[in-house]
Amino acid sequence: MNTTRITLNPADTFATINPNIYGHFVEHLGRCIYDGIWVGEDTPIPNVDGFRTDIIETLRRLKPSIIRWPGGCFADDYHWQDGIGPRDQRPRRINIHWGEVIETNQVGTQEFVRFCRLVGAEPYFCGNVGSGTPRELRDWIEYCNFPDSGPNGSTWAQRRAADGSPEPLNIIYWGVGNENWGCGGNFSPEDYCTEFRRYASFVRGFGKKLSVIACGPANNDVEWTDRFFQKIFKDYWAFNNIDGFAAHYYCGTAGTATEYTEEEWYRLLEKGLRMEELVLQQRATMDAWDPKRKIGLIIDEWGTWHPVEKDTNPAFLYQQNTIRDAIVAANTLDIFNRHADKVVMSNIAQTINVLQAMILTQGEQMLVTPTGYVYEMYAPHQGAVSIRVRIDTPEIHFKKTNILQTTWQSALQEGEKMEGVIPTVAGSASLKGQILFLTLTNSHAQEATDVTIDLLGEVKINQAHGQVLAGEIHAQNTFSSPTQVIPQALDVLSKSSQLNLTLQPASVTAIQIHLG
């Protein structure tokens, strides 16, 4: 059996893990909102104000800290005034990006904020730059946040009160556009910078400090980042108004969502792990312009992207989810924890029924995916302090076949080597009070690994317990068998300052260590 040695000193902390790293993304796309979180009030499916009760309860367990809305590409064609006022009078628009289906605007600002409050998440709104105006964004903020909605207040605040919220909604997080290098307007970095400066001039907090997020690159496009910062750097005011810079990285697929060879298993895990290269290179590029690290790095869309499930609308991006997706999610969250001094938010795409979802629904049925369970298992990291961890683990070497056409995205990328290498075990650790929390993945498709964890410094282990999510490499939850992949209790042997455990193949493990 493989062996892995992990060493860490609980005193070797370096940054608080921003709870917003554990964020989600909900877009008006496919069955994410309609026939997803929202079923309306006139339905036999139990709901709270139109939102499915079972989903609310599940998300409360999974603890998404923040949820991005309304898109995605949808955001740059969304006009927020369509989504306020009496629901039966709202306009019917065409969702041009996602299948040209009718958007009924039943879920608008008030509804989405209600949903966030029900699940305990902070709302993060993405403004429309591509087809909107600075005035539209400014008015949306006023509608949401201007405090005085009384007779002497503002007209937009009064509209909010008429829509049921006399008190401000206090939306703190505002994105200035989405993918403005693509579906959000096809801007160059310089042109987007000009737009950002213009829009940001009208983004006002009305007494609250807002968090203003600029559009970052597609994948690890360092040139976008460098050119954007080079231009905005000259405008002290605008530069100072950026709180976050948001990149998107989808690691794609290898094979399909549920059918893949062992080689494709490793290939996707390797692509997922490239998130670390993105974070390292993007943060280094940002550091050149922002050495004091005032601006946080955000990854507000990420995840696997498989070919859609058979017999579903291709524009709806509905895909199954296996233990492979769970390991991608766990590895990615571990990367963000290890860069907690720079990564301030991430939003997996998307919460339900779209791409790497936490929840899938079919009529009245719902299930939690293996990825969803990773969020539940990893929740104790939120707000804890990240600790440096040393992991000595064997490398997994695998051959890559240049498969052309037969499976989606299995062709070698230009310059990609014929051999891939990933670590057997990866992970991260954090400390909250006297509880040390360690999360680990074993990416090996077949072999378990024995792990010894040595804690350095003046520490003693009082008690330790763990949970594991594991399965054969294609293991998944289906509507006929929804609990195939669920967390199980794990035996952890501890003595003084050492722990011993075995990580199953293809698994995600979370260990809570109570220190004395």
Ligand code: AHR
């Ligand atoms: O998450 C699906 C889509 O992927 C989003 O709308 C867009 O921003 C990205 O390209």
